[in-house]
Amino acid sequence: MSMNERSAVLSDRRRQIYKKDTADRDADIVCDVNSVAGAMSQRGCVYNGARVVLNPITDAVHLVHGAIGCAAYTCDIRGSLSSGPETYRYSFSTDMREKDVIFGGEEKLYQALRGLIEEHRPPAVFAYSTCIVGVIGDDLRAVCKRVEEETGTIVVPVQSEGFKGNKADGYHAACDALLEIIGRSDRGADSPRAINLLGEFNLAGELWVIKNYLAELGIEVVATLTGDARVAEIMQAHTAGLNAVQCAGSMTYLAKKMQKKYGIPFVKVSFFGLDDTEEALIKIAGFFDEPALVKRAWKLCRERRAAVDRELDLYRDVLKGKRAAVYMGGAFKTLSLIKAFRDLGMEVVVAGSQTGKSEDYEEIRAEAMDGAVIIDDAGVLELVELIGEQEVDILVGGVKERPIAYKSGIGFCDFNHERKRFFSGFEGLLNFAREVHATVNSPVWAAYRKITTADRRPAIADKECRFERGDGR
Amino acid sequence: MVDIAECPDIERQALAINPAKTCQPIGAVYAALGIHGCMPHSHGSQGCASYLRMHLSRHFREPIITTTSSFTEGQVVFGGSGNLKMALKNLIHIYKPEVVGVHTTCSAETIGDDVPGIVEEMRRAGELPEDVKVFCASTPSYVGSHITGFANMVKAAVDAFAENGEAAEAVNVLPGFVSPSDAREIKRILKIMGTEVVVLPDVSGVIDAPMTGELKLYQEGGTKIEEIERMGASKATIALGREAGNAAGMALATNFQVPLEVLPVPIGIDNVDALLMRLSAVMGKPIPKELEEERGRLVDMMLDAHAHWYGKKVAIFGDPDVTEALTGFCVSMGMEPEHVLTGTRSKDWKAAVTMIAPKATVVDDSDLFMLHRLIKRNPVDLLIGNSYGKYIARSEGIPLIRVGFPITDRANLQHFPVVGYAGTAWLVERIGNTLLDWKEDRTPDYLVELIQ
Numbered sequence: 034m035s036m037n038e039r040s041a042v043l044s045d046r047r048r049q050i051y052k053k054d055t056a057d058r059d060a061d062i063v064c065d066v067n068s069v070a071g072a073m074s075q076r077g078c079v080y081n082g083a084r085v086v087l088n089p090i091t092d093a094v095h096l097v098h099g100a101i102g103c104a105a106y107t108c109d110i111r112g113s114l115s116s117g118p119e120t121y122r123y124s125f126s127t128d129m130r131e132k133d134v135i136f137g138g139e140e141k142l143y144q145a146l147r148g149l150i151e152e153h154r155p156p157a158v159f160a161y162s163t164c165i166v167g168v169i170g171d172d173l174r175a176v177c178k179r180v181e182e183e184t185g186t187i188v189v190p191v192q193s194e195g196f197k198g199n200k201a202d203g204y205h206a207a208c209d210a211l212l213e214i215i216g217r218s219d220r221g222a223d224s225p226r227a228i229n230l231l232g233e234f235n236l237a238g239e240l241w242v243i244k245n246y247l248a249e250l251g252i253e254v255v256a257t258l259t260g261d262a263r264v265a266e267i268m269q270a271h272t273a274g275l276n277a278v279q280c281a282g283s284m285t286y287l288a289k290k291m292q293k294k295y296g297i298p299f300v301k302v303s304f305f306g307l308d309d310t311e312e313a314l315i316k317i318a319g320f321f322d323e324p325a326l327v328k329r330a331w332k333l334c335r336e337r338r339a340a341v342d343r344e345l346d347l348y349r350d351v352l353k354g355k356r357a358a359v360y361m362g363g364a365f366k367t368l369s370l371i372k373a374f375r376d377l378g379m380e381v382v383v384a385g386s387q388t389g390k391s392e393d394y395e396e397i398r399a400e401a402m403d404g405a406v407i408i409d410d411a412g413v414l415e416l417v418e419l420i421g422e423q424e425v426d427i428l429v430g431g432v433k434e435r436p437i438a439y440k441s442g443i444g445f446c447d448f449n450h451e452r453k454r455f456f457s458g459f460e461g462l463l464n465f466a467r468e469v470h471a472t473v474n475s476p477v478w479a480a481y482r483k484i485t486t487a488d489r490r491p492a493i494a495d496k497e498c499r500f501e502r503g504d505g506r
Numbered sequence: 507m508v509d510i511a512e513c514p515d516i517e518r519q520a521l522a523i524n525p526a527k528t529c530q531p532i533g534a535v536y537a538a539l540g541i542h543g544c545m546p547h548s549h550g551s552q553g554c555a556s557y558l559r560m561h562l563s564r565h566f567r568e569p570i571i572t573t574t575s576s577f578t579e580g581q582v583v584f585g586g587s588g589n590l591k592m593a594l595k596n597l598i599h600i601y602k603p604e605v606v607g608v609h610t611t612c613s614a615e616t617i618g619d620d621v622p623g624i625v626e627e628m629r630r631a632g633e634l635p636e637d638v639k640v641f642c643a644s645t646p647s648y649v650g651s652h653i654t655g656f657a658n659m660v661k662a663a664v665d666a667f668a669e670n671g672e673a674a675e676a677v678n679v680l681p682g683f684v685s686p687s688d689a690r691e692i693k694r695i696l697k698i699m700g701t702e703v704v705v706l707p708d709v710s711g712v713i714d715a716p717m718t719g720e721l722k723l724y725q726e727g728g729t730k731i732e733e734i735e736r737m738g739a740s741k742a743t744i745a746l747g748r749e750a751g752n753a754a755g756m757a758l759a760t761n762f763q764v765p766l767e768v769l770p771v772p773i774g775i776d777n778v779d780a781l782l783m784r785l786s787a788v789m790g791k792p793i794p795k796e797l798e799e800e801r802g803r804l805v806d807m808m809l810d811a812h813a814h815w816y817g818k819k820v821a822i823f824g825d826p827d828v829t830e831a832l833t834g835f836c837v838s839m840g841m842e843p844e845h846v847l848t849g850t851r852s853k854d855w856k857a858a859v860t861m862i863a864p865k866a867t868v869v870d871d872s873d874l875f876m877l878h879r880l881i882k883r884n885p886v887d888l889l890i891g892n893s894y895g896k897y898i899a900r901s902e903g904i905p906l907i908r909v910g911f912p913i914t915d916r917a918n919l920q921h922f923p924v925v926g927y928a929g930t931a932w933l934v935e936r937i938g939n940t941l942l943d944w945k946e947d948r949t950p951d952y953l954v955e956l957i958q
Contacts (some may be wrong), residue, residue, distance in 0.1 A: 254538020
């Protein structure tokens with residue numbers, strides 16, 4: 034079934050799916066719109082977006098103002114590691130009941146904040162609003178302000194009513210909350226080479242890998258937003274000379290605001306994959322206008338690349354020609370994955386995201402191979418169909434995609450909150466290659482193929498004739 | 507280390523820390539999944555459906571289907587009726603369910619959408635295909651817990667579909683919020699008993715459907731609508747667990763005069779015995795030898811292991827029906843339940859558990875922060891509960907036996923039942939040998955013994 038004849042897809046959805054081939058060059062992909070009612074969207078809400086961005090701030094209290102579910106579903110799910118405080122792992126909720134909904138929840142929020150501050154003495158509290166708070170109209174901002182004045186503890190309202198948009202709007206809400214903290218204190222000694230890392234969440238310790246490189250180059254990180262962050266560091270973020278933005282989907286907004294307010298320029302970087310990591314380090318080093326620094330950065334990249342390249346070759350041998358589908362929250366990750374897979378000799382044949390913007394899809398379109406399908410806000414059926422149609426060997430995604438992959442008889446790699454090994458940096462690609470290999474080439478698929486009546490994947494000959502349209506193969 | 511520093515007792519009326527429950531809609535989705543060909547529909551923001559699916563997927567490691575009304579600001583101001591109508595039309599068109607189980611969320615309830623009214627309006631206007639059934643439950647997230655939502659959805663199914671009919675020999679069994687493997691085990695026991703039975707909901711064969719190489723939205727399992735229709739004519743209803751089963755059981759008793767018996771979740775010899783004896787009485791049939799032999803083997807296992815259980819202090823947390831049964835089982839093995847805690851509010855549960863374990867601190871409507879404090883005050887040797895207990899177990903240096911929902915950090919556990927004699931046997935092995943492993947891991951070399 035071709036993309037245009039697709040019967041299982043709503044007509045409104047067709048414009049959110051795009052196949053890269055010669056005929057369609059000028060077609061635009063429609064994105065950044067809300068999911069269609071009745072669809073089984075894979076995508077989250079505003080609160081979801083705000084919570085994942087802010088949750089890694091390790092020493093803050095994250096208080097969810099709403100019914101219990103919103104706190105329960107986000108209890109320590111992020112997988113971002115801390116080198117110190119563990120407060121962020123706790124799930125605090127006002128646990129709103131019927132009487133709070135009828136009479137308003139402001140008093141309960143006030144009591145909760147006062148109690149929390151007294152009991153835990155955090156450097157800051159993030160108070161998140163949820164759907165119900167938006168419906169009954171609690172004045173979150175006013176309550177936070179009152180408590181902050183009374184206690185002297187920073188209390189930041191996060192305006193994240195779920196229905197106010199999608200996950201991307203939640204990123205904005207989180208960035209707005211961060212802006213309320215940034216600039217609240219100054220650093221003692223100004224380092225000439227100091228940057229912030231934006232959109233790095235220290236999943237499986239990835240930040241530490243990046244920080245090691247930067248430390249080797251003599252570049253100081255003032256604040257990471259928000260992996261392994263402390264409130265005190267974020268307060269000083271405005272003193273950095275440069276913002277390096279990794280997860281562009283969540284943090285470009287903040288970078289632009291900081292540029293306007295504090296005059297801090299930003300560069301988009303990715304620390305995933307050999308080429309991207311190298312490019313990121315050179316870009317950051319190059320910013321400081323010190324030829325020696327750039328030279329050191331090149332040297333570091335050369336050495337680290339060489340250290341992993343030989344082992345990577347082993348994986349390239351066994352992964353060559355395999356086909357991947359990538360469905361991520363943010364589009365920038367999708368882009369990086371396309372490049373990294375290519376480095377492993379693999380091709381991304383389905384590329385999608387939950388929250389991509391049109392400029393992101395433009396970049397993905399440029400990077401993707403001909404014949405690749407690009408999709409915004411994919412549903413389950415669409416993913417399943419594309420896995421079959423595009424003859425995918427591995428799906429890269431998050432928690433909801435994992436069982437879809439296995440049921441479809443293909444491998445899976447969690448590139449989201451649940452990654453268990455760091456993928457950042459040169460050594461990270463080695464971890465990634467190992468994980469891809471372990472799932473794609475696992476002997477368990479033999480058991481799978483025994484119980485299926487027919488191999489879903491067409492034979493090689495069939496494959497060749499399918500791609501007559503000229504996809505460069 | 508995730509630990510909680512000792513801090514003075516502060517009355518926390520306004521705050522939950524590390525919840526021991528979640529909201530109604532997830533229970534509603536889980537119950538609806540146990541109906542054959544059913545698409546659960548979440549009338550609320552898209553985030554709700556996303557979280558419900560994610561949470562269930564993390565526990566079951568299976569794809570979970572649920573559609574959403576995708577609320578935006580417009581619905582909150584003008585009502586969600588338009589979105590519900592569009593959603594139902596769309597989802598029936600794309601996903602082709604036989605049944606749609608609609609549940610509400612906190613926003614939908616507060617806006618005041620009359621969901622059954624909207625569905626009825628669509629039905630009258632011919633906007634719903636004749637052959638697609640739609641039923642609705644009111645499940646505001648700010649009332650009760652996921653167990654309440656589960657109970658409400660099961661009751662909604664009974665209210666919508668059960669009919670009067672010619673008196674039948676069948677027995678209705680409401681298994682409550684348990685794993686697919688538990689539902690499967692209950693069905694196995696009933697089959698051996700020779701009981702004609704309707705199990706509602708029946709998540710076996712839906713969420714633990716075997717791998718076939720094909721990803722299907724609807725699996726072969728699940729209670730069929732025709733079966734639910736017949737429930738009104740059944741001989742009796744047995745609800746296994748008061749909190750999750752009573753509502754539907756009462757509806758059948760009130761509307762169709764089907765006698766209701768509420769029994770505990772069949773974990774532990776006594777509770778399984780109670781179920782079999784009740785079935786035997788209702789059906790007028792003896793208990794088959796096969797089950798007696800299973801029971802005999804279980805008693806054998808309990809005796810072989812009992813010595814190192816005796817006097818061990820245990821804390822149990824989780825959902826009310828399951829924790830109540832687990833408490834009884836631990837007592838029967840000679841353990842001393844020190845703390846029993848649930849996030850769901852229930853005076854009945856509190857009274858029942860206190861009766862089983864009079865010395866235990868029994869707390870309802872509470873959270874894991876409270877549990878941790880209780881354990882710090884009165885330490886225990888063992889913790890039984892879901893994955894959220896791991897932080898308490900780690901910081902107190904005690905083992906955690908994972909039973910309940912959700913279990914997010916160990917694979918495959920949902921495939922092993924804890925109910926019936928077989929499930930109890932698994933618990934006997936798991937708990938007993940964990941206690942031995944734990945002891946041995948901390949034993950110096952010169953004290954290690956080959957024979958335990």
